[in-house]
Amino acid sequence: MKENKSDMKSILIKNGNIIDGTGNPWFKADLLIEQEKIKEISRCIKDCDANRTIDATDLIVSPGFIDIHTHSDHTILLGEGENALTQGVTTHVVGNCGFSATPPINPNKLKEEDYDTFKLILAPILAISEVESKYQRLNEYLNDLKQKRIPINIIPLIGHSMLRLNVLGLDNRVPNSNELQEMKDILAEEMEYGAFGMSTGLDYPPGSFSETEEIIELCKVVKEYNGIYTSHFRGFGIGLIRATKEAIKIAKTGIPVEISHFKPFGFYFGDIKKACRLIEKAREDNLDITFDVFPQASNYTFLFALIPPWVYYTKEKLDIPRALDILKQTKTDNDLKNKIYEEIDNIVESFLKIKKQEDWIKVYIDAPNRPDYGGKTIYQISLEKNIDPREALIQILIDVKGSANATYLSMSEEDNIITIAHPLSMFASDGQIIPEENDKIFPNPYCYGCFTRALGKYVREEKLLTLHDAIRRMTSFPAQKLGLKDRGLLREGFWADVTIFDHRKIIDKATYENPRLYSEGIEYVFVNGALAYDQGKFTGALSGVPLSRK
Ligand SMILES: [Zn+2]
Ligand SMILES: [Zn+2]
Numbered sequence: 001m002k003e004n005k006s007d008m009k010s011i012l013i014k015n016g017n018i019i020d021g022t023g024n025p026w027f028k029a030d031l032l033i034e035q036e037k038i039k040e041i042s043r044c045i046k047d048c049d050a051n052r053t054i055d056a057t058d059l060i061v062s063p064g065f066i067d068i069h070t071h072s073d074h075t076i077l078l079g080e081g082e083n084a085l086t087q088g089v090t091t092h093v094v095g096n097c098g099f100s101a102t103p104p105i106n107p108n109k110l111k112e113e114d115y116d117t118f119k120l121i122l123a124p125i126l127a128i129s130e131v132e133s134k135y136q137r138l139n140e141y142l143n144d145l146k147q148k149r150i151p152i153n154i155i156p157l158i159g160h161s162m163l164r165l166n167v168l169g170l171d172n173r174v175p176n177s178n179e180l181q182e183m184k185d186i187l188a189e190e191m192e193y194g195a196f197g198m199s200t201g202l203d204y205p206p207g208s209f210s211e212t213e214e215i216i217e218l219c220k221v222v223k224e225y226n227g228i229y230t231s232h233f234r235g236f237g238i239g240l241i242r243a244t245k246e247a248i249k250i251a252k253t254g255i256p257v258e259i260s261h262f263k264p265f266g267f268y269f270g271d272i273k274k275a276c277r278l279i280e281k282a283r284e285d286n287l288d289i290t291f292d293v294f295p296q297a298s299n300y301t302f303l304f305a306l307i308p309p310w311v312y313y314t315k316e317k318l319d320i321p322r323a324l325d326i327l328k329q330t331k332t333d334n335d336l337k338n339k340i341y342e343e344i345d346n347i348v349e350s351f352l353k354i355k356k357q358e359d360w361i362k363v364y365i366d367a368p369n370r371p372d373y374g375g376k377t378i379y380q381i382s383l384e385k386n387i388d389p390r391e392a393l394i395q396i397l398i399d400v401k402g403s404a405n406a407t408y409l410s411m412s413e414e415d416n417i418i419t420i421a422h423p424l425s426m427f428a429s430d431g432q433i434i435p436e437e438n439d440k441i442f443p444n445p446y447c448y449g450c451f452t453r454a455l456g457k458y459v460r461e462e463k464l465l466t467l468h469d470a471i472r473r474m475t476s477f478p479a480q481k482l483g484l485k486d487r488g489l490l491r492e493g494f495w496a497d498v499t500i501f502d503h504r505k506i507i508d509k510a511t512y513e514n515p516r517l518y519s520e521g522i523e524y525v526f527v528n529g530a531l532a533y534d535q536g537k538f539t540g541a542l543s544g545v546p547l548s549r550k
């Protein structure tokens with residue numbers, strides 16, 4: 001490495017093994033970055049007056065990875081993107097699982113008593129602390145990102161639940177025709193401002209209150225703008241097969257569909273092979289469906305998933321304050337306690353194969369307002385408190401006022417491998433930018449080790465995929481899905497999002513117990529031509545940009 005100028009306008013990467021993102025094997029070449037773009041890729045670039053030269057001998061030079069499913073909507077403004085850069089990621093797609101920065105929750109539509117429910121349950125999924133968003137529409141959000149500077153690129157989707165929260169509040173009902181039209185008008189406006197599509201979170205309220213027809217009507221709007229539909233489907237609610245069929249039905253509108261974190265949610269909840277066949281068949285019928293996965297055999301969602309739904313749902317709505325009252329009553333009402341325990345037993349047996357106390361090691365708690373619970377399993381907490389794990393579960397929910405998520409070891413490695421290796425699958429973390437200074441967050445390990453795990457464990461160690469095919473699934477495949485025309489490949493004239501890594505060393509380090517450990521093996525990461533990660537050092541380049549659909 002030599003440095004001869006200080007303004008860093010051009011960087012020459014010499015002797016790298018280039019994997020260009022197309023799915024082709026590597027070839028040896030030099031790559032010249034000038035300003036923000038890739039200027040030249042040639043077998044040998046000579047006589048070049050570059051400001052810096054990086055020797056990439058024996059290293060892989062690839063496009064920066066595009067994470068098509070994240071929740072960095074708000075956290076992108078906090079910190080330097082360390083957990084993304086150390087995985088080689090240069091772009092996050094936000095606005096997933098039905099939740100996005102815009103449109104805002106409408107305080108006039110959200111009933112006073114629903115505020116708590118929203119704050120306790122939905123805000124943690126969204127990684128926001130304030131109910132009232134400061135942005136009215138996507139243009140304001142994108143402008144803010146532009147002004148404040150961000151570490152990686154951001155691609156926005158509009159969350160269907162936000163459209164509902166804006167028009168219907170948290171009401172558990174279908175919209176009338178005026179309300180549906182209002183949702184469509186807002187969505188059209190957001191698409192005009194450059195959204196890439198719409199996402200749903202059909203397992204979470206208020207998305208879960210919608211019927212298929214509502215989604216279809218909204219997807220027709222997105223289709224007019226050449227957008228896509230990404231679906232956190234009703235996998236937990238109605239099971240894998242029925243949820244997949246609903247996504248296929250929506251694809252019949254002609255919209256490209258991306259099924260998010262396509263996994264069986266629970267051991268007995270579905271048959272992943274059968275669901276894959278349904279998607280393959282749908283493609284034979286000319287429907288544009290693909291899916292994404294994180295390569296860990298687990299799921300992450302709210303802790304209430306282990307409680308019988310009648311406790312937190314009334315006919316009209318999700319009601320967390322009432323749910324907490326019911327849970328508190330189990331301390332004095334033995335009949336109620338036994339009834340709820342029995343139902344918890346059934347849920348955890350079907351979802352997690354939990355049959356005895358020790359099996360409760362399969363639930364890792366993430367509770368930002370009780371960091372002492374963070375990263376512990378329910379089994380561990382039950383031992384510390386010397387109580388039954390079911391009592392521990394209820395106690396945790398009471399202690400955190402319902403505001404907790406958990407990582408669940410809820411699927412088999414056999415099923416995990418099926419989704420990773422499937423030709424229609426790409427990689428995505430379902431994570432988010434984690435602000436380094438906030439040590440209270442106990443995230444799932446996907447935030448720190450999704451792409452590096454795919455490349456270390458499943459490419460190098462298990463040889464489930466070739467290196468160039470895995471890279472394709474992290475670069476040109478998501479770029480194609482999103483309609484990006486100048487990212488996702490190493491091509492002259494493309495934006496210089498470039499990741500350089502050692503394929504012999506690359507591996508994730510984050511674990512369920514210790515999820516905030518950086519991956520190893522990523523050497524350099526460029527975001528729009530600026531070096532953001534330089535052999536273990538974060539440069540603070542903040543050279544990411546918010547993208548809008550053209
Ligand atoms: Zn989701
Ligand atoms: Zn998600």
